[in-house]
Amino acid sequence: MASLPQKATHQQTRAFNQQLVLRAIYDHSVISRAEIARLTGLTRTSVSELVGDLLRTGLAEEVGRGPSTGGKAPILLDVPARGRHIVGLDLGESAFSGAVVDLRGTIMHSMSLPLDECDGDAAVDLVFTMVDGLLASNGSSPTLGIGIGAPGLIDTRTGTVHWAVNLNWADLPLGELVSRRFGLPVVVANDSHAAAVAELTFGPRPRPANLVVVRVGRGIGAGIILNGRLFQGDGSGAGEIGHTVFDGGSEECHCGRVGCLETVASMTAMVEAARRLDASIIDEQALITAMRGGNTAARDVAVRGGEQLGRAIAALISALNIDHVLLIGPATELGDDWLAAVRRRATASVLPLLARNTHIEIGAEPENVVLIGAAALLMTHELGLSLAR
Ligand SMILES: [Zn+2]
Numbered sequence: 555m556a557s558l559p560q561k562a563t564h565q566q567t568r569a570f571n572q573q574l575v576l577r578a579i580y581d582h583s584v585i586s587r588a589e590i591a592r593l594t595g596l597t598r599t600s601v602s603e604l605v606g607d608l609l610r611t612g613l614a615e616e617v618g619r620g621p622s623t624g625g626k627a628p629i630l631l632d633v634p635a636r637g638r639h640i641v642g643l644d645l646g647e648s649a650f651s652g653a654v655v656d657l658r659g660t661i662m663h664s665m666s667l668p669l670d671e672c673d674g675d676a677a678v679d680l681v682f683t684m685v686d687g688l689l690a691s692n693g694s695s696p697t698l699g700i701g702i703g704a705p706g707l708i709d710t711r712t713g714t715v716h717w718a719v720n721l722n723w724a725d726l727p728l729g730e731l732v733s734r735r736f737g738l739p740v741v742v743a744n745d746s747h748a749a750a751v752a753e754l755t756f757g758p759r760p761r762p763a764n765l766v767v768v769r770v771g772r773g774i775g776a777g778i779i780l781n782g783r784l785f786q787g788d789g790s791g792a793g794e795i796g797h798t799v800f801d802g803g804s805e806e807c808h809c810g811r812v813g814c815l816e817t818v819a820s821m822t823a824m825v826e827a828a829r830r831l832d833a834s835i836i837d838e839q840a841l842i843t844a845m846r847g848g849n850t851a852a853r854d855v856a857v858r859g860g861e862q863l864g865r866a867i868a869a870l871i872s873a874l875n876i877d878h879v880l881l882i883g884p885a886t887e888l889g890d891d892w893l894a895a896v897r898r899r900a901t902a903s904v905l906p907l908l909a910r911n912t913h914i915e916i917g918a919e920p921e922n923v924v925l926i927g928a929a930a931l932l933m934t935h936e937l938g939l940s941l942a943r
Contacts (some may be wrong), residue, residue, distance in 0.1 A: 558879055568604075568848065571596060573938040575604045578880050579631050580657075580939045586620055586628035604630060612637045612696065613937075633657060633939075638698040641677030641688050641738075642929030643681065644745065644922065645704040647720060647772045652684045653922060654692045655929040659755065659941045661922065663691040673722035678731060685736060698936055699739035700732055701928030703748035705773060709790045710931075713742040719808050720772075741932045743786075745769070746793060748927030749919075750777020751784055753880055755930055755941040756920045762878040766870055767917060768795070770863065770885035772822045774815055776870065782940075784931070795866045819859040821884050828855040842887045853891055860892040870905050870914055880917035 562570070579585055585593075591601045608614035615634045619627040635658040643652040646669075653664035665687055667680055678856045685700060706718030713729015715721075733740040750767035757765075765779040776793030778785045786792050796816040803813020805823065817823050821838050828835040828844065831851035835841050839896065844852035867879060879900075885892065901909035920926060930941045 571600065572604050572607065575601060576608060576613060576633065577938055579608070580633045584617060584630045584632050586630055588628060590631075594609065594882065599768050605794065607638070635660065636695060638937075639692055639695050640698050640929040640932050641692075641700040642705075642922070642925035642932075643683055643684060643700065643702045643879065644679065644719065644748075644924035644928070645677075645718075646745075646924070647705065650680055650684055651922065651925060652688050653925055653929075655926065657698075657933065657939070659926060661926075663688065664922070665691075673720070676729070678722070678726070680733060681728070682735060684763075685732065689736070697738060699741070699932045700736065701748075701925070701930070701932035702728065702732070702742045703738065703745040703924035703928040704728070704742060705745050705775075707789075707791050707794065708742055708744045710741065710743050710747075710786055711790070713740055715742065736890045739932070739936055741928065741935050743784075743928055743931055744775060744777070744790065744793075745924045746775030747777040747784055747790075748785060748925075748931060749882060749923045750779055750793075750841055750927065751930050752920060752923045753777075753882065753917050753926035754779050754782070755927070757880070757918045764874070764876045766793075766867070766874070766876050766879045768863070768867060768879065768881050769883040770820065770881065771883040772820055774820050774863070774866075778870075778874065778876075780874075793869065793870075798866055798869075800862060800865065819863040819866075819885075824855050824859045824885075827858075828852050838884050842884075845888050845892070854887050856892045857895040858886075860888075860895030861899040864896040864901075865903055867896065867900040868903030869915065870890075871900065871908055875908060877911045877913060879912065879914045882917040882919045886916045886919070889934065 575590055578590045578593050587601050591598045616629050617632045618630055620630045635656045638657055640655045642655050649666050649668050651666040654662040669685055707716040715723045715728050715808035717724055717725045729740045730741045746769045749769055753767045763782050767777045769775050774796035776795050778793050797809050797814045799813045805817035806812050806935055807817050825841050828841050828851055835844050841852055878912050897914050934940050
């Protein structure tokens, strides 16, 4: 939870208390003013004033009366799901997808635009086109802001994409460009980080406080949740395991080095390696089908990729001692042999005492996992609210 600066101004105190009250209403979803005062420690008078502000701005609504405890039945409050909308974007590898999401994470409208090999400024224009389309579909409902999940190394504090090789972006101030164009707050996060937030939000309960979500598609990245919050590291690059070099790797990586994890364990790398052994394996779907059909070339390649991934996951487990690891992305379609290889190598590479409590499972992967997670990050950033409760 955010804490108040020691020498807070009156305005800061009010904003802080406002957020406390809003969060109490949002998390309880129907609550009385008296109950808010009890939960937050604020006076009844302060709560009434702050609730008044929230009612005026449409972030709270009165939804009937609760049971009486002797006196007058208390009026109950809720945060209307459609009180604000958020635009969420997933700047994926072959297409950009976006949606308008309400305050409870429900998708209202969505759209997708093919990337068609475009990159650089053209890819930025495609982001603008998508936001234009989504805002137009949203009618007159107030928009809270824009949450963007993008591949690559991203500084979420400044919204700068430091490096996204397939979009040909380097030190691109994407957050600033989008914010200036639309006059709205923007949060930009790495796609695996956004996906981890979505897994935490929509995964099975009880939700673990600590979680690692590893996404394996054309690239490989991890999102790390510590104490229920996304951990991004000092340079927002936490979980960038795809470009860790391993001994014995010989393939050149698109990052310019040799032997990165992505050169053996990403879907792209596995498809290429399998195709060299069996010319019929031409794409991800063909690899998945071959794997399920018991094709030995596909199996050998997938098991090798799974083992190298397991080795990288072992390093995360050893560094963080996190029990719950979820795997998401197209590679999870490869089936049991791949999953077994990941687990085998991960657990064999850490202390047995750590391995005993480690659970490596396939994630829930809700549809539009990245854009939902990006929208959730924006909501937390702007209102202090979290879907994950
Ligand atoms: Zn690399």
